[in-house]
Amino acid sequence: MPIIEAHGLTKIYRVTQKKEGFLRAVRSLFRREYKEVRAVDNVSFAIEPGEMVAFLGPNGAGKTTTLKMLSGLIYPTQGSAQVLGFTPWDRADEFRRRFSLVMGQKNQLWWDLPAADSFQLHREIYSLSRAQFTRTLGELTELFGVSKLTDQPVRELSLGERMKMELIAALLHQPQLLLLDEPTIGLDVVAQATIQRCLKDYNVRYGVTMLLTSHYMRDVEALCARVLVISHGRVIYDGPLARISEQFGKSKLVKLHFENDGVPTDLESFGEVTHSEGPVVDLKVERTRVPEVLGAILERYTVVDMSVQDPPLDQVIARVFEEARVQHEASSQSS
Amino acid sequence: MKPVASPHDVDDAVEERGRETEEDVRSIKEARIVRIARKYGNILRVSLIERLTYRGDFFLSTILRFLPMVTTILLWQAIYAGAGEKPIAGFSLHEMIAYLLLVHISRMFSSMPGLAAGIARDIRDGQLKRYLLQPIDMLGYLASYRGAHKIAYIATSSLPYALLFFLCREYFDRLPDLLTLAAYLCSLFLAFAVGFFFEASIGMIGFWFLEVTSLLYVVNTLNFFVSGQLFPLDLLPPFWAAVLKAMPFQYMAYFPAAVFLGKIQGADLVRGLLAEFVWGVVFIALARWLYRLGLKRYSAFGG
Amino acid sequence: MQVLTRYLRLYFALGRYGLARELSFRVNFLVKLFVEVLWLGILLAFYKTVFGKTTNVGGWTEPEYLFFVGCYFALAGLIEALFLANCSEFAELVRTGDLDFYLLKPIDEQFLVTCRDIDWSSMANVFMGAAVMGIALYKLDWPFDPARALVFLLMFACGSAIAYSMLLLLTSASVWFKRNQSLYELWWLFTSLMRYPREIFSGKWASPMGWFFSFVVPILLVVNVPARLMVKFLDDPALVVFTAAVALVLLFVSRKFFRYALRSYRSASS
Numbered sequence: 073m074p075i076i077e078a079h080g081l082t083k084i085y086r087v088t089q090k091k092e093g094f095l096r097a098v099r100s101l102f103r104r105e106y107k108e109v110r111a112v113d114n115v116s117f118a119i120e121p122g123e124m125v126a127f128l129g130p131n132g133a134g135k136t137t138t139l140k141m142l143s144g145l146i147y148p149t150q151g152s153a154q155v156l157g158f159t160p161w162d163r164a165d166e167f168r169r170r171f172s173l174v175m176g177q178k179n180q181l182w183w184d185l186p187a188a189d190s191f192q193l194h195r196e197i198y199s200l201s202r203a204q205f206t207r208t209l210g211e212l213t214e215l216f217g218v219s220k221l222t223d224q225p226v227r228e229l230s231l232g233e234r235m236k237m238e239l240i241a242a243l244l245h246q247p248q249l250l251l252l253d254e255p256t257i258g259l260d261v262v263a264q265a266t267i268q269r270c271l272k273d274y275n276v277r278y279g280v281t282m283l284l285t286s287h288y289m290r291d292v293e294a295l296c297a298r299v300l301v302i303s304h305g306r307v308i309y310d311g312p313l314a315r316i317s318e319q320f321g322k323s324k325l326v327k328l329h330f331e332n333d334g335v336p337t338d339l340e341s342f343g344e345v346t347h348s349e350g351p352v353v354d355l356k357v358e359r360t361r362v363p364e365v366l367g368a369i370l371e372r373y374t375v376v377d378m379s380v381q382d383p384p385l386d387q388v389i390a391r392v393f394e395e396a397r398v399q400h401e402a403s404s405q406s407s
Numbered sequence: 408m409k410p411v412a413s414p415h416d417v418d419d420a421v422e423e424r425g426r427e428t429e430e431d432v433r434s435i436k437e438a439r440i441v442r443i444a445r446k447y448g449n450i451l452r453v454s455l456i457e458r459l460t461y462r463g464d465f466f467l468s469t470i471l472r473f474l475p476m477v478t479t480i481l482l483w484q485a486i487y488a489g490a491g492e493k494p495i496a497g498f499s500l501h502e503m504i505a506y507l508l509l510v511h512i513s514r515m516f517s518s519m520p521g522l523a524a525g526i527a528r529d530i531r532d533g534q535l536k537r538y539l540l541q542p543i544d545m546l547g548y549l550a551s552y553r554g555a556h557k558i559a560y561i562a563t564s565s566l567p568y569a570l571l572f573f574l575c576r577e578y579f580d581r582l583p584d585l586l587t588l589a590a591y592l593c594s595l596f597l598a599f600a601v602g603f604f605f606e607a608s609i610g611m612i613g614f615w616f617l618e619v620t621s622l623l624y625v626v627n628t629l630n631f632f633v634s635g636q637l638f639p640l641d642l643l644p645p646f647w648a649a650v651l652k653a654m655p656f657q658y659m660a661y662f663p664a665a666v667f668l669g670k671i672q673g674a675d676l677v678r679g680l681l682a683e684f685v686w687g688v689v690f691i692a693l694a695r696w697l698y699r700l701g702l703k704r705y706s707a708f709g710g
Numbered sequence: 711m712q713v714l715t716r717y718l719r720l721y722f723a724l725g726r727y728g729l730a731r732e733l734s735f736r737v738n739f740l741v742k743l744f745v746e747v748l749w750l751g752i753l754l755a756f757y758k759t760v761f762g763k764t765t766n767v768g769g770w771t772e773p774e775y776l777f778f779v780g781c782y783f784a785l786a787g788l789i790e791a792l793f794l795a796n797c798s799e800f801a802e803l804v805r806t807g808d809l810d811f812y813l814l815k816p817i818d819e820q821f822l823v824t825c826r827d828i829d830w831s832s833m834a835n836v837f838m839g840a841a842v843m844g845i846a847l848y849k850l851d852w853p854f855d856p857a858r859a860l861v862f863l864l865m866f867a868c869g870s871a872i873a874y875s876m877l878l879l880l881t882s883a884s885v886w887f888k889r890n891q892s893l894y895e896l897w898w899l900f901t902s903l904m905r906y907p908r909e910i911f912s913g914k915w916a917s918p919m920g921w922f923f924s925f926v927v928p929i930l931l932v933v934n935v936p937a938r939l940m941v942k943f944l945d946d947p948a949l950v951v952f953t954a955a956v957a958l959v960l961l962f963v964s965r966k967f968f969r970y971a972l973r974s975y976r977s978a979s980s
Contacts, residue, residue, distance in 0.1 A: 475902040490764035621741035
């Protein structure tokens with residue numbers, strides 16, 4: 073029984089065109105011009121309890137808008153969704169008790185107060201019993217490693233520590249679903265890794281379903297087995313992370329280690345040399361040509377070691393987005 | 408030029424343009440007057456666009472601005488009714504209401520919203536550095552920036568105010584003669600100087616104290632009363648009236664209005680204008696002196 | 711009942727932490743307090759100056775008018791202490807999208823938007839206003855009448871409810887009017903209407919205006935009805951009933967409008 077079901081979710085915005093120049097500004101006093109923007113376009117998917125799923129997409133792809141529709145913050149223009157058995161945009165009290173939304177770089181906690189005070193307020197807001205609250209808080213601060221920091225004013229904490237406090241606040245009422253919008257944005261690499269680990273641990277321990285949006289591949293790789301790739305409001309891929317390369321990767325990375333003085337000079341005919349250091353050469357080869365290229369090279373030259381890999385995932389994704397963007401622009405120009 | 412999207416963008420756009428113009432000066436020799444005209448032209452244009460972009464707000468705020476005026480007129484009518492319709496402190500009912508309307512005009516020239524706070528903020532944020540690094544005089548720059556803004560503000564407010572004054576024309580029993588009018592305009596321009604350099608001086612306190620906004624809050628609240636915005640200073644007991652008239656704050660509201668109504672004549676008028684001029688000079692000197700002192704302190708502490 | 715306790719507990723917690731926060735900025739708090747005292751001083755100076763030159767204003771004698779001033783100060787102070795700062799942040803919440811956080815909590819949004827913080831420095835105004843009212847009653851040789859005092863308090867509450875509802879209506883409008891003028895300025899303009907007795911609205915063109923602002927947009931009733939009730943006896947019981955009715959209606963209407971504004975925000979946000 074899926075915990076989230078979305079059918080044909082669509083969100084269309086009418087955006088006023090602001091005009092440059094004085095005369096146009098005067099004219100806009102009397103008549104406004106609009107443009108339609110499809111932020112989310114017919115998105116459908118289902119998520120089972122306990123899954124950790126990522127929405128991956130470039131900026132403005134519609135990830136955050138989709139997330140907000142699932143939280144009930146935005147009405148869709150078309151389509152339907154069921155989250156935890158509720159229609160999100162009815163915003164039933166019971167619904168709001170059962171999930172949390174955390175947004176990266178946005179602070180929910182009271183700025184000047186210690187985190188502990190904000191947690192107390194959270195307790196009142198969600199009407200948690202003292203026993204339950206104390207126990208949950210203890211577990212969370214231990215898990216996130218911030219037990220000593222809760223009495224410091226939030227503004228004195230580092231970005232990473234602040235994010236941890238935000239997450240704790242989001243988990244205090246033990247939601248069944250955790251929605252995260254760019255949770256590691258703006259954090260340094262170490263902080264990112266820590267947050268990823270904490271989320272993973274929490275998911276393993278409590279089986280909370282997590283849905284996160286990101287444009288960082290590292291978040292996705294560290295946390296989620298399943299990825300929904302979104303571009304221009306549409307889902308262009310829904311499946312395991314591992315198979316993205318298969319589906320989208322047009323090329324493979326062939327690493328070749330030649331004999332010390334046997335580095336060939338005509339490798340360009342086989343593919344693109346992306347890296348060359350001494351006897352080691354990285355060659356980007358079109359996927360379909362790999363067997364043929366390998367055969368040719370092995371025949372002609374002496375190779376000490378070799379491997380065939382997928383190119384880095386973010387390169388694949390970046391290319392996918394680029395292609396999608398070009399396609400989108402072409403179709404919107406013709407319309 | 409990017410399209411204007413918010414009042415904050417306006418400030419940025421103007422700052423950019425101001426800086427561009429400065430660079431133009433250094434690279435191309437140009438007549439100073441053309442430079443100034445272009446800069447003011449840009450600021451004016453951007454300000455007007457800003458005002459037109461917020462059309463809903465524009466209409467609403469114009470209407471709502473005149474509500475207090477209505478209640479004030481009615482209040483004073485009731486006060487005069489209770490006093491047997493006799494003049495109060497030498498002001499007839501009409502003159503009283505004309506005074507309160509004229510105080511608005513004085514305030515158009517002398518009020519400097521955000522000036523002191525802006526200076527204090529620049530000091531606190533370290534934005535002050537740009538004045539140290541570039542050959543721009545901060546006070547001069549701010550003064551001309553304010554001046555241009557005021558012109559834009561007066562231009563866009565002139566229509567609603569003209570309407571208001573037209574509706575209230577019955578309260579203006581007689582208009583001043585040309586000489587008085589000249590003196591009035593003089594007092595208004597001096598009111599700009601007094602208002603600007605007074606607030607700038609307060610802003611300079613930001614070099615020594617962090618909480619300038621708190622001080623500002625107190626000063627502005629007091630100023631509301633002592634500058635004569637609530638009623639003409641002549642209504643106060645003679646001792647207090649004399650005290651307040653000796654202070655510079657009256658020039659920000661009371662004095663120009665009283666001049667227009669002919670309450671200050673002849674030698675008194677000349678004396679008053681002279682005193683206003685002197686106060687203007689005093690505040691310019693004060694602002695400059697505090698600025699220099701503050702800069703020394705600022706660079707000593709590394710900013 | 712359980713809901714009420716829940717909200718009271720939450721309000722108490724919010725108030726407690728709010729006070730802690732405000733006191734941590736001690737200088738700021740004291741300055742704000744000082745300015746409120748100054749403001750009362752200015753109001754009283756105006757009052758004294760005016761009554762030095764006249765005997766009554768719109769039928770209100772000197773001590774009666776003093777009571778009016780105290781009532782105004784206390785009521786405006788109450789609204790400013792409990793609601794104004796919260797409401798003025800609403801426009802910014804809408805602009806940045808941070809309003810979303812309040813929509814996600816299992817708490818009534820109107821409560822969070824309008825009540826979450828208490829401005830303690832303005833709370834002092836309520837006490838100062840009460841003191842002024844007390845002095846005025848003393849000057850009037852007011853015979854202690856518990857029934858009248860009770861109805862006064864009731865009308866004071868109704869006036870506050872009307873002012874709150876109008877504030878909420880203005881606040882909700884920020885969803886559409888992407889602010890250029892802050893809510894504080896709008897509120898200042900609004901209170902300028904309730905600062906004086908409505909009896910000054912007499913005369914050819916003023917009477918209809920007075921009628922409009924008493925019975926259509928009942929700002930003039932807010933301070934007038936409770937104050938008049940106290941000092942001039944119950945000379946217009948119909949008005950008292952009307953005020954109570956209007957308070958209830960406005961509370962209902964403003965809440966509906968607020969929820970409508972939220973729906974609009976949610977349709978437009980991205």
